[in-house]
Structures are given as structure tokens and as C-alpha cells.
Amino acid sequence: MTIWDQIYKNHQKGGSAWATLSEGIDPRFIDLIGKTNFKLKSAFDIGCGTGKYLGYLQSKNFRVAGIDSSETAIEISKKFLGDSTDLVLADMYDFKIPKNKYDLILSVSTLHHGKKERINKLVKRIYDSLATGGIIFITLPDIKFNNKSNAFKDDKEIAPDTYLPLYGPEKGLPHSFFSRQEIDSIFSDFKGIELSIDKIGRWFVVGTK
Secondary structure (H helix, E strand, O other), X not given: OOHHHHHHHHHHOOOOOOHHHHOOOOHHHHXXXXXXXXXXXXXXXXXXXXXXHHHHHHHOOOEEEEEEOOXXXXXXXXXXXXXXXXXXXXXXXXXXXXXXXXXXEEEOOOOOOOOHHHHHHHHHHHHHHEEEEEEEEEEEEEHHHHHOOHHHOOEEEEEXXXXXXXXXXXXXXXXXOEOHHHHHHHOOOOEEEEEEEOOOOEEEEEEEO
């Protein structure tokens, strides 16, 4: 059982809505979908969770697919979205995303759960998996955020700017944090990068292949 699988199971039993479980669809995403002409209308969500983003896309006539490392999350998403939806239980760093297939790849509060070398490689695979003109909607936490979050008041640095919380629901799960300059470098292959940051220190990255 993964750490996030335990979080989902606890929530199902009436536990707290940890982190993204308490959030709705980010208004930046709604705005992006509303103003963009997606030719394929084919979307892939890395860390699909309960399926709320994919459900929104389904309502806009997208074909949707996604992965999550939590078996419970996949079960919840399939119940919400329908069993015919292409949802796979998988580790995002190992999963082979089909190339040149999607015109939207999204990942909210997920990609940073690992060391930076693996994250950088995953971003390159995401680029390869987009059709020409495809768009990303991805979040990564700002480097300053780890000093503000209660979950990181007591942590262990395991690599530069990568930390393990030593208590709380995500105890033992790597979290990497990024400067603005690192964000620019990681997504340098993408065109027209637009960046914004929210009140809890997440960078929202939108760019085009």
C-alpha cells in the first residue's frame, strides 16, 4: 500500500480531506479549458486521484485517461468516471506514456513526489507524449514553501531541496521544491510558458509543445 493509498482509505472511513482532497477544480484550469481550442480533445492526468479533473474534462467532451499509484484512488475514479475510462494503477516514474497521443497532459500536486532527476526525466517524457500543439497544466511547489508548511517543520533532506516529512499523513514520501529558475529550465522545451503561483506556494505551469 502506498502512502497516498492509505490517505485515500482513511478519507473513505471519515478521515480528514488531506491536501488536494479538500480542493475543487482550480480556476486556472477552468479558464484554460474555456479559452483553448483542443483539436484532439484527448487528455491524460498524472496522479488522477478521485478523478475530479478528468470528470470536468469528460463534461467538456474530452476522451480521458490517467494513472495513480493508489489502488483506492483508481477505484474511486473508475466509479466516478465509468469503468470504460482508461485508468491505470502505476508509478508515474515508470509508466510508459504513449507518444504523440494527447493534446492535454495535466498533473496537480503530484510530480514533486520524488527526486529531481526522476522529475526532470518525467517532464521530458510528458513532452514526447503530447501531440504537436499539445498543452501541459502542471504544478510544482516553490522552494520557499517547505519552510512555511507544518508538514515540513520536522523533515530530513535526502537530496538538494528534496525532503522527507518525518510525521503526518505523507511521512516518508519525498517532496522536491523548485526555484523559479529551475522551473524555467525544466520546461525549456515548451513554448509560451505561462507561470503563476498560488497562496500555498504552488507554481502552475502552462506551456505548449
